[in-house]
Amino acid sequence: MNFDIEQMVTSKQAFRRRLANLPIAEKLHLLDAMRERAVAIRSANQRQRIQAHEQPPDYGKKS
């Protein structure tokens, strides 16, 4: 693995250019796939949030 930051930036830019130059139908399919993933992550997060906010146990009243 190479940690040359300049090379990383250059290859990242090249990757973005490659994505931008894909045929539009392919880019729209990527959007479809990204949304499916985002929806799955969102619903998983919501499930977790429900667990995080579950009713606290009742320890009984102070006497």
Next chain:
Amino acid sequence: MKIEEVIRTVNQMKAHGVIANYAIGGAVGATFYLEPVSTLDVDIFIDVHAMAGSSIISLDPIFSYLRERGCKMEGEHVVVSGWPVQFLPPTGPLIEEALARAVEVDVQGIPARVFTAEHLGAIALQTGRAKDKARLLQFIEARALDRSRFEEIISRYGLADQWQKFQQQFLGS
């Protein structure tokens, strides 16, 4: 879940006279010029006429057309082929012009009307949220804008100050 189906449905709406004209904007519109960026909905700008004898614009014909075809409403969106779609009438002269000058792009045999890159950039500058600024920066970095056409739109719609600030903040000029 397919955006192509959304485009096909909107074309049918136009063919059936439900909408006069349309153009895709937002992140999906930007994807026609840039690398795809994850988004949760599709923004469709539409040319709608006020009801006869009234100045009120109603989106009811759109919603009933889509409901009859099995689409569900989700808040301000209509879910078409799994995608929440927002139908937006123009909110100002810049968007009116963007809608009138939108270009037709072929998506595997399906015609799609999309805002020009320059109009998408100008709208992003005008809207001015963080994600809009990021999008404008993407357009600039990707050299996807015709700079003179973009700056001509900017000056016509009184966005020169915002453009100057943006350049100082993000482009170091």
